[in-house]
Amino acid sequence: MSRQRRFIVTTSWDDGSPEDLKMAELLHKYGLAGTFYIPVMNDERPVMHPREILALGKEFEIGSHTYHHRVLPGLPAREMRRQVLDGKRSLEQLLGREVPSFCYPKGKFSPKTIKCVKETGIRLARTTQAFNINPACSRFSCGTSLQAFPERPAIHLRHGLKEFNFTGIYLYAAKLHLASNWESLAMNLFDLAAEKGGIWHLWGHSWEIEAYGLWKKLEAVFQYVSGREQPLYMTNGEMGERARQNN
Numbered sequence: 075m076s077r078q079r080r081f082i083v084t085t086s087w088d089d090g091s092p093e094d095l096k097m098a099e100l101l102h103k104y105g106l107a108g109t110f111y112i113p114v115m116n117d118e119r120p121v122m123h124p125r126e127i128l129a130l131g132k133e134f135e136i137g138s139h140t141y142h143h144r145v146l147p148g149l150p151a152r153e154m155r156r157q158v159l160d161g162k163r164s165l166e167q168l169l170g171r172e173v174p175s176f177c178y179p180k181g182k183f184s185p186k187t188i189k190c191v192k193e194t195g196i197r198l199a200r201t202t203q204a205f206n207i208n209p210a211c212s213r214f215s216c217g218t219s220l221q222a223f224p225e226r227p228a229i230h231l232r233h234g235l236k237e238f239n240f241t242g243i244y245l246y247a248a249k250l251h252l253a254s255n256w257e258s259l260a261m262n263l264f265d266l267a268a269e270k271g272g273i274w275h276l277w278g279h280s281w282e283i284e285a286y287g288l289w290k291k292l293e294a295v296f297q298y299v300s301g302r303e304q305p306l307y308m309t310n311g312e313m314g315e316r317a318r319q320n321n
């Protein structure tokens with residue numbers, strides 16, 4: 075009899091850039107769930123046309139990423155609320171359904187932003203904290219396992235320290251030996267999440283995957299984690315709902 079434990083496999087992709095359509099094709103090919111966090115407008119890079127967001131939303135979960143892709147901590151309370159609420163409502167009007175999940179731009183959040191997000195009825199808010207495979211999902215400061223991006227070990231450690239993510243630093247140092255190859259890290263984290271019955275959450279930016287030529291490597295990771303019997307493949311919002319019910 076199998077002693078394997080169920081665990082969650084989820085992915086999320088930020089910024090709503092046109093390359094998200096390519097990401098959607100790759101997720102579809104491997105039967106993986108994805109949540110796309112989309113700002114309504116972004117001064118830094120193009121956002122998909124509403125028609126494309128609608129098409130993407132037919133198969134995938136759409137989450138909000140504020141109205142203007144604004145870093146929330148430090149904003150006046152009214153502007154913070156407007157960014158969170160209007161970002162969510164605009165997408166809901168477009169899609170004709172609830173937008174359950176949210177992602178903090180640049181991963182920045184504070185007790186005030188958490189309160190603001192909670193008040194808008196969001197079920198899950200994702201951060202950019204890495205090396206998290208903990209089965210208990212913190213619904214309003216939800217960590218991730220890894221970003222699909224070639225980051226140097228020193229940068230991983232610096233981020234971990236800045237975010238007081240000591241559990242993540244321990245996992246990265248003791249179990250993953252400060253490795254720098256992100257595809258191997260992604261696969262090793264998947265194996266660890268499987269072993270511990272936790273959550274494997276890969277996130278990234280499709281525009282970055284395109285700019286750095288990472289599609290083939292990402293496909294190898296998708297191939298590795300897909301089509302298995304043990305995981306529960308779910309969106310970020312579904313994971314948040316599951317955590318809410320378990321609390």
Ligand SMILES: [Zn+2]
Nearest residue numbers: 088089179180
């Ligand atoms: Zn972003």
